[in-house]
Amino acid sequence: MLDKRVNSLAEAVAGIADGATVLCGGFGSAGVPDDLLAALLEQGARELVIVSNNAGSGKTGLAALIAAGRVRKIMCSFPKTGGSFVFDEHYKNGTIELELVPQGTLSERIRAAGAGVGGFYSPVSVGTRLARGKETKVINGREHVLELPIQGDVALIKAESADRWGNLVYRKSARNFNPVMATAAHLTVVEAGRIVALGELDPEAIVTPGIFVDRVFSMTEAR
């Protein structure tokens, strides 16, 4: 029987190693797997590389991991937001490394890892400081830069509904990076609003096929 459900948050994040690259879904506060991030803080892994659009907000979730000194590096497109005071402070003090990646390049580099291709050439960032040191190539008369895949050791995903095979649907703009990140990690862990019986999710509307998912946890199912 194929059953990806786990019974606790501790089980959901078990085995995440020190130094792991963690893909974390969300855009602003929409679609961020807050419970899994809290569990990762509890779990204790250190020297993490976080890949996420933003760098956390307020004092919980990603910000709590950064505040606890557990994040070595963050790869994101837009770290500075209204509530990003924890990241801002660590950045100013030089206690966290930042790799700034244009938003579409971030999602496509993750997609490349999930799709098993060795990178791609993009016209985005050509002639800017974010292209420094990158190989370039003129394609159809236009300059492109080589972008390499971002492979996650772990992906932390938030979905609205899941089934025990790991099929997922999302809610509104909380979808954002979650589906692409789910494809690009050795271990994909999902925090779902609810878990439904097989067959209940409309097969025409499943966004993430369960093949990409390893573990599913839902607070509403927790025992």
Next chain:
Amino acid sequence: MKPLSRKQIAWRAAQDIVDGSYVNLGIGLPTAVAAFIPADREVLFHSENGVLGFGPKLASEPDDPEMINAGKEQISLLPGGCFFTHTDSFVMIRGGHLDVALLGAFEVSETGDLANWTTDNLEVPPGVGGAMDLAVGAGSIRVLMEHNARDGSPRLKKFCRYPLTAAGVVKRVYTNLAVLDVTPDGLEVCEMVPGMNLKELQALTEPVLRLSEDYKELRVPDLE
């Protein structure tokens, strides 16, 4: 001579959005453009976080943290609107599927170079978001900005001083004083606010300006 208000700059930019366009509005001043699209035009707005076909939040609906645009403001989905993942959102952006992107800027050069992502303040973490993707991918890049910085220095430059977002991409600039096109021969003044002449505008602008053959006064309604 009376400079335009920010609302009036947005109104002017809105008049150039044609019926049936797919449009991305940048954070800040460009966001205000949506309110001024003429009522007889159907324009679909795209938000980089995976929403196409949205409008302002309805007063009758409660706040929904999962219903936001790129500026993290509350929005509502119009009938026919849809959600999609980031990868598809940037396929739309990078793949040239958007007709227009309206962006804010710190500086624009006479060759259409755009600087809108960092002022190099080392105290503040830089953020690029989707700016570079939009600047390279959208069909027509138009900038809305104040003609001059707070210290009075021109934002229209021979060369951008701030780090570039993309080179040679801006087609048109709307400021509080004028509408200007970026042409192979440099900046062309299409419209100026009533009471302003080319010599006065030139004094507030770094590159050499010339008047368009189709020049007219920049007339906008009183929106305050």
